[in-house]
Amino acid sequence: MDFFNQTGKMAIGSRLRMLTDKITNDAELIHKMYGIDIRAKWFPVFFVLSHGEAKTITAIAKEIGHSHPSVSNIVKEMVARGIAKETKDKADG
Structure with missing residues (x-):
């Protein structure tokens, strides 16, 4: 943690990234605890698709505010x- 003491407020992005990783990991532990076989990062895509309507990668990305490559990777997983x-x-290849 000496890094954060030296960099102070300038490291806010790094601190927030660490916090996000911690929250994501905790969410995945909660999913496992309840026997839910889903990664936390998949949830927005899962929720959009849970309504049963087929959607393009582009449409999902716009709806959840993620990038096309991110949604494409999540869907592949x-x-x-x-x-x-x-x-x-045809629109998404």
Whole structure:
């Protein structure tokens, strides 16, 4: 923690990143505790898709405020785990 003592307020971004990582890890522990097989970062995509409507990566990204590459990676992870199924869309390749 000497780094943070030396950098003070200038390290706010790093401190917030560490806090975000801690909260995400805690959320995943809570999911495991309740037997929910979902990563915390997947939740926004999972929620959007839980309504049963097929959506493009672009539409999901806009709805949840994430980047297209981020949503694409999340969907790939969810598909690999059998939580979502991917369909080909000409708009998203």
